[in-house]
Amino acid sequence: MEDLKQAYATLGLPENATKEEVEKRYYLLMRQARAQGARRDHEEAGGNAVDFEAVNRAYKFIIEYDERKAQEQFKQSQYGKYKKMAGTAEKLDHFFHYYKFHLLGALVAVILIGFAVNSYLERQAQKAEEAKKPPIDVSVMFHGDFYLNNQNQDTEELEAALLSFFPEWKRIGAQITYDPSDPKNEFDIAATQKAVVMLMTEKSDVYILDRNSFTKLARQQLFQPLDEAYEQTLKPLLPSEAAALKTRSAEDTTDHIYGIDISGSPLVKSIPVVSKEMIAAIRADAKHPDKALLFIQRMLEGAKPEGTKPEGTKPEGTSS
Incomplete structure (x- = not known):
């Protein structure tokens, strides 16, 4: 002192x-x-x-x-x-103060590892369940401003509804990828980002799209041209030529038919999906292109105006 x-x-x-x-x-x-x-x-x-x-x-x-x-x-x-434990308490406090970010990082790492392991196990279980089911005849993705009628429904009900149009098939794979045409919040932005990932990882045969998604994806050459199929099969089934949607891709300056508007099909009404319009397209690298075309044809046959028949068919009651 x-x-x-x-x-x-x-x-x-x-x-x-x-x-x-x-x-x-x-x-x-x-x-x-x-x-x-x-x-x-x-x-x-x-x-x-x-x-x-x-x-x-x-x-x-x-x-x-x-x-x-x-x-x-x-x-x-x-x-x-x-009291007597004051020194120990101080040391612990200093330890957590200086190493809190290390501890937090370790905790995050443990959570991520647990999540990865859990995801892997779930994926393996899904694969085991998939192996028990018959192979998919055609896969369909609803991409755009679509959602199920009832939030409690799942894609299995959607698959069953689609399969009812094709009694000769054993299984249809279906999924919905929500991609809002006008994102308004963080949820919509996240959904759009997820939709891009889904397009890259989930290669479906048939895509059912809204107008905005169709225009955007067709220009990216995601779909195969349907000009030949239109002339040979689809044209007589359409209510008008306007149902065959033409556009051009970024690399091809020639207009081609890439989508078919099936919104007027009576079959659409029995699909448990809410939408303003449905445009069908076939992915350029579709695994089942023939069945994908049959899917569109069957939908159009259901939409055909009463009393008309495709070209090449004979009226009922006529002999061959």
Whole structure:
């Protein structure tokens, strides 16, 4: 304490001086010391000369003493309640303070590993279930502003509804990829991003799209041209030529038919999907292109105006 008393005396302050008073007095003495150093005749300073080094040592001693005192008060307030365990509690607190990000990173890593393992096990279970089912005759993806009639429904009901149009088939794979035409919030933006991933990873044979999705994807050459199929099979089944949607891709400047509007099909009404329109297209690298075309043809046959027949058919009751 004598050293502390001497430090205050060097600065010319009482022991109860505040920190602000110490700071103010120190800077005053420093200015005086610099002024003295600037004089050419040092003897003029006389007995009032400021000892620069002594002032610095005194100031540093007081500041370090105040800091130690503040730390001890903080420790007492934080860990005093632990009494004999105060030292251990302080060490633990420091450990978690300095290594909290390491611990957080380790926790995240454990969660991710658990999620990956769980996803792998679920995928393996799905594969086992898929192996028990018959092979898919054709896969259909509803891509765009589509959703199921009832949130409690699942794609199995959608698959069953589609399969009812094709009694000769054993199984139809179906899924819905929601891709809003006008994203309005974070959920819509996330759905759009997911839709892009689905297009790259889930290669369906038939795509049922809204107008916006059809236009966007057809220009990216995702679908195969249907010009030949239109002339040979689909044209007599359409209510009008406008149902055959033409566009051009980014690399082909010639218009081709890439989509068929099946919105008017009576069969569409029995599909448990909410939509404004349905445009059917076949993926360029479809695994089952022939069955994909048959899917569109069957939908159009259901939409054919009453009393009309495809070209090449004979009226009922006529002999061959």
